[in-house]
Amino acid sequence: MHTYDIIIIGLGCAGVSAASTLAKAGKKVLALEAMDRIGGRVRTVPFGDGVVEVGAEWIHGTGNSSTYRIAMQHNITIIPQDPIFKVYQSDGTETDDDLLLNDLVNICFVLVGQKHKIFVGGLGEFITSRLLLNVKSKYPYLIKDKDFLSEFVRLMNSYISVHEATNDWNEVDAQSEYEDLKGHQHMSWHRYGYKTLFDLMLNTYNNGPGLPNLDIKLNTEVTQIIWPKDGADVRVVCADGSTHTSRHVIVTVSLGVLKERYETLFKPGLPREKVEAIEKTSIGAVCKIIFKFEKAWWKGKETYYGFMWKTEDIEKLPKEDYWITKIFGASRPRGSTNTLCLWTSGEVGKLLEIMPEDIMKRKCMELLRKFMGKSYDIPEPTGMIRSTWFSNPFTRGSYSYDNRRTTQNANNRRFLAEPLRDTLGVPRLLFAGEATDALHFSTVHGAIDSGYREAKRLIKNSKL
DSSP, rough: OOEEEEEOOSSSHOOOOOHHHHHHTTEEEEOSSSSSOTTTTTEEEEEEEEEEEEOOOEOOOOTTTTHHHHHHHTOOOOOEEHHHEEETTTTOOOOOOOHHHHHHHHHHHHTSSSOOOOOOOOOHHHHHHHHHHHHHHHHHHGGGGGHHHHHHHHHHHHHHHHHTTSSSGGGGEEEEEEEOOSSSSSEEEEOOOOOOHHHTTTTOOTTTOOOOOEEEEESEEEEEEEETTTTTOOOETTTTTTTTEEEEEEOOOHHHHHHHHHHHEEEEEOOOHHHHHHHSSSSOOOOEEEEEEESSSOOOOOOOEEOOOOOOHHHHHHHHGGGGGGGGEOOSSSSSSSSSEEEEEHHHHHHHHHSSSSHHOOOOOOOOHHHHHHOOOOOSSSSSEEEEEOOOOOTOEEEEEBTTTTGGGTHHHHHHHHHEOOOSOOOEEEEEEEEGGGTTTTHHHHHHHHHHHHHHHHHHHTTT
């Protein structure tokens, strides 16, 4: 049994942020991670002729971004990756006007990160209404093209559903509290990989010595946290039989893990407000299918290839193949030149995590050839990776979103972040993670800020 000032549970963005902040402040810190690696829902993997991101991919915004600031402080070059679309249709033809399509995509995407306090309804309903106003103003001739507009809206539903980690964009409340940071929303670590962020925070970049006050244990699953209210130390019990004690514990596991384990993980149990916040806040699933090829077969400056289904082609599909219509398209990772990433989300994302690999690979290649086969000679891939964030027992999802009950439960994220205190009012059990950030949930910078928030809470506490 070992005693530490603080124990951190989980070494994703929030956990590493909290651990490094506290260790640099001179506190003796133990960090416990259930997986065999640091990073949580960030996972950089060597693939193709470079690296790919199986989890978080971009720095979303540069203004007041903790993620961007850490990179700049260490002179790491971050490259903007503009989402430039080339849209293909399900009959294999390319859409005629790339400038028009990209303008319409941008109109939709810009609306995602804005607050819509007057509009009551789903995010998709809001975006569609504003899109039609823009079309009437800028492209009035399109109003008569009902097929094009419905097919484009369906494409945007799939695209923005991936951004939100949902089945459908109307599962997200238009009055969501989410707020974009200022600056470019798609900044890429490219060849460095997002893993660099953790090397920088832990002082291991370029063979740095690390942080002497921080002990890290991987492959160490926590099964129970016993937090006495009478001032005794908090005890953390692990699956390997070990027990660790400290004055304070910061829990940074994902909302998905909390949903699954809160009844057995905490002793005594959590207060009603926190339980309700855990149950009522939503976490979704995003699935990436990343293919590598002997060499790139695509050309042009586009970073995304969008797949726009014609209604009649969807109607012809066998029922068991409907899931392929929810793959909105493919992106070109900046970390390697010969890889292509397909994206989907929600229930289809969960399905693809467990689908037999040979079936998924065959169907996805059929999809690529259906849309892009008239323009390119598409070879067989030489490798494939898929994400499994929902089926992973230590993540149980990709990131949180504001569901349609958000306006009725406006304090949920504050309750998620609220620490549990002993009888003297000292915070003993603290909570961090992207889902606990009121404005920047679902992002890496939101997670990092939440870890820093809880570390600072303890540093400022006079009884630490």
